Amino acid sequence: MVTPAPPRWDRKMQQRLARGEEAALGELYDRFASLVHNLAHRVMDDEHAAAQITREVFGYIWENPDAYDPKHGSLRSWIAGLTQRQAVHRLRQAQKTGEGTPEEVEARVREASAAARADYIVTSMPTPLREALDRAYRQRLDYRQTAADLGVTEDEARRRLRLGLQLLSTAMDHPPQLDAGPSQRNRGRLL
Incomplete structure (x- = not known):
């Protein structure tokens, strides 16, 4: 990653x-x-x-x-x-x-x-959340293993995973904005 x-x-x-x-x-x-x-x-x-x-x-x-x-x-x-x-x-x-x-x-x-x-x-997202999600997803670690791997308490690992997943779930909450915002000006010859 x-x-x-x-x-x-x-x-x-x-x-x-x-x-x-x-x-x-x-x-x-x-x-x-x-x-x-x-x-x-x-x-x-x-x-x-x-x-x-x-x-x-x-x-x-x-x-x-x-x-x-x-x-x-x-x-x-x-x-x-x-x-x-x-x-x-x-x-x-x-x-x-x-x-x-x-x-x-x-x-x-x-x-x-x-x-x-x-x-x-x-x-x-902040590095601690990203690291917790990475271990849980890519390495298939549960929250206890994630806590041990990161050197944090199990409660802290659960909190990081929960918050990271909540942030990630927002990716599905918003409609696509393909041609909006300042990037529209910068398209130039690419499209």
């Missing part, structure tokens, strides 16, 4: 990209390519399309490093938003050419939006 980059790292990365440092793009790709590919694949359910979207997203970032505004969130969430918008755009284009019913397309869009919100929530 990729931990969120500190805002300073985000700003430095943007500056390096703006100076045209190819190594910066490679570093960014190494850090976020799996996020971009997995999110695109989740929306498109197609390996080739996910690979193409991954190339397009990183191409857009390389050509438009100033499109990212640190005031509106982390670089990770901006990249995830770019990916989601591009994948949804592609999915809707495919639907127009007869590659799925409108209902199937919108169901996939809703699913991908919930997954993107869940990813954002998990990466944005």
Whole structure:
């Protein structure tokens, strides 16, 4: 699981990209390519399309490093938003050419939006909550094992897990907002 980059790292990365440092793009790709590919694949359910979207997203970032505004969130969430918008755009284009019913397309869009919100929530939550959820989910530990692994009381482990799950459950509570907010201005040539 990729931990969120500190805002300073985000700003430095943007500056390096703006100076045209190819190594910066490679570093960014190494850090976020799996996020971009997995999110695109989740929306498109197609390996080739996910690979193409991954190339397009990183191409857009390389050509438009100033499109990212640190005031509106982390670089990770901006990249995830770019990916989601591009994948949804592609999915809707495919639907127009007869590659799925409108209902199937919108169901996939809703699913991908919930997954993107869940990813954002998990990466944005405080480290103690994220660590507890990670142990419970990925390592399949119960709250007692999680408490022992984290070196906290069982009550504290239960509290962290409960709060983390409550936060995560909000991912399904909100309708998709695919084309809203400041990111709309930054779409440029990506869509």
